[in-house]
Amino acid sequence: MYKKLSFLTLLLLLFSNILVKADTPEKDQYNQRMQWFKDAKLGIFIHWGLYSKGIDSESWCMYHKKRSWEEYMTQQAKDFTAANYQPEEWAKLFKEVGADYAVMTSKHHDGFALWDTKYSKINAKDFSAAKRDVYTPWVKAIRNAGLKVGVYYSLCDWSHPDYSPITFDRPEKKLRKLYPQQRAERYLTPWQRFTKFNFNEMHELFERYQPDLVWFDGDWEHKADEWPSRVVKDSLLSWNPKVIVNSRLNWYGDYNTPEQDPPVIAPDRPWELCLTMNESWGYRADDHDYKSAKYLIETFVRSVAKGGNLLLDIGPKSDGTIPKPQVELLKEIGQWYQTNGTAIRNTEAGIPYGHFDGETTLSKDHKTINLFLMGGLKNFTTLRGVKGEIESIKVLGSNSPVKYKVIDSAPWNDIPGIIQIFFDDVKEDPYVTVVSVTFKTPISLYRGIGHAVEMND
Incomplete structure (x- = not known):
């Protein structure tokens, strides 16, 4: 295992010029990094991407072969317009609700990036009808509203030609053109090329946004030494010593992230519950099964009472508007929180x-x-x-x-x-x-x- 890590680290230093810090943070440094998170209590989770057309689930419909790559990626990209996208209004709403941080998908498992990354043409500027970077305005609006910025990043990329395993058919020749690579990379194995790509994109996100939190997903598809998770974590801390990371980096995360499953017994370290308002993470036009404001508030209370946070999810539409039922629920929660906040904050x-x-x-x-x-x-x-x-x-x-x-x-x-x-x-x-x-x-x-x-x- 150690030989593999050394080799991968060397590759990253040679090809990406990325500094990797090997020292593990001390306990007091960990506590300092985590303090704002433990005080935050309420965060807003945002799933926005090609799936926001609302006809099927985010990324997983390709995985389960319900839609082909072309149907899911190319056709839905035509509808991702962000025509009515107003990140300042989003941030204003989140602030009114009482949230202290927000986490938005920079890239889900499908590989579609919301920022104009130079490492892939499958991004909002080059691949979608929006024809622009839609992530940078969001980060700016969230920061201007005084909220902490959380970047969701999928470790797996089911469109990358060197990524495996893949459960569905893909247009391999087309993908090679959509993920530009340097000539020297032909001497690397496919997984080495993908690992290099992954680090390049993560580093790009840190150079641009210096996120307060990184919300990883997809770690279950590979073992820790394959990503490699330890190198990822140490690199993030070298780029921003104050950053915190969720639990989906194998065992190298800073806090627990249960999903749709409120803990009955309090975890033994900081944690948050990520929860949908209905049954979907991204926008689904046919999902009207919304939870009541009372249930969501009760779940918020139960989370905080056990020492955790609530990360409440919304799914904007392809044009950038937040569905009306979600806005109404947020406002109801905000009204209750405004009255009862002293029992939650501090x-x-x-x-x-x-x-x-x-x-x-x-x-x-x-x-x-x-x-x-x-x-x-x-x-x-x-x-x-x-x-x-x-x-x-x-x-x-x-x-x-x-x-x-x-x-x-x-x-x-x-x-x-x-x-x-x-x-x-x-x-x-x-x-x-x-x-x-x-x-x-x-x-x-x-x-x-x-x-x-x-x-x-």
Whole structure:
């Protein structure tokens, strides 16, 4: 394995003049790199490409031989116009929703690049009806809005003539012309040529955009030493020491990226849940099966309560417009977030289950516990096993008084009692009601199994 890595590294240095840094970052450097991500909470995921015509799935319809390469690539390229594309309006919407970062496909598995890469003619400028680079304006708009920039990049490229394995027929002679190569590259193996191409494109993305985050995909098609993942990661850090990388770089990622699968148990390192609004990542004209705003907000809450983020996906159309149902859902989420954001921003994962029958978050000073009530308000709820003197209890977004009392406490015997919070005069939030319980000093938790009270007051 080490001989293979050394050989590949040498090739990259000779042919691409790319600096590779071999040192692994120390733990404190890792924590510094990850801090903004752990604080971010909400990101917007954008799948935009040839598939945005809306007739079939992104890239996978070629893989499963539902459409030929020509049908998928060439014919759909005629409809990728970006005629109504307004990246500034996208960024404004994301900012209003409350997002802190956005990730957009620079290139999906099909090989179509949204920027005008010099390493492939299959890009928005040279291959599509848009006839221009559509990625650079997006990066600029996102940065101007104060959001972090995430670049999605597929490690596999199913149109590249040297990439394998491929499950469908391709016009091989045509592809050779669409991926220009230097004469000296004929002496390399096909996989060496592809690896060189991959590094060149990644380096080009970093030179142009200096992304805050790289969201890889497709790593399952090859082993770590084949990409080679370690060399990729070290190279990215040499190009931008502050960049963070998702988990789809074999085991060299910085954080976990579960997909459509909200964790029941919190992962043991930073993570985000990437989630679609309906059943599709890219725009599908026939997919009207949208999740409700309430469900999406609840999923957002469940993610943050376990210490994670939500990366919520949208799929713009080929002309650059975001489908109306997606805009409406984003705005509904944004309205709730604007009212209840203090229970999400600057918080940590909540207290352990058992203290409250639901999701919670904890302020960084450990003085406030935020309780999320998703199933509607009953007569009261309870908070159990929390040591500390209450300063205030309030329902976010409401001026209604909140009544409470502490029962069954015996602090002299290390029994903090049960806090009963009553909702007689409280207006319920239509999505998720948030109750913030603030204590005068940082809390501590009673984690005992229960015991007899040997002395009463």
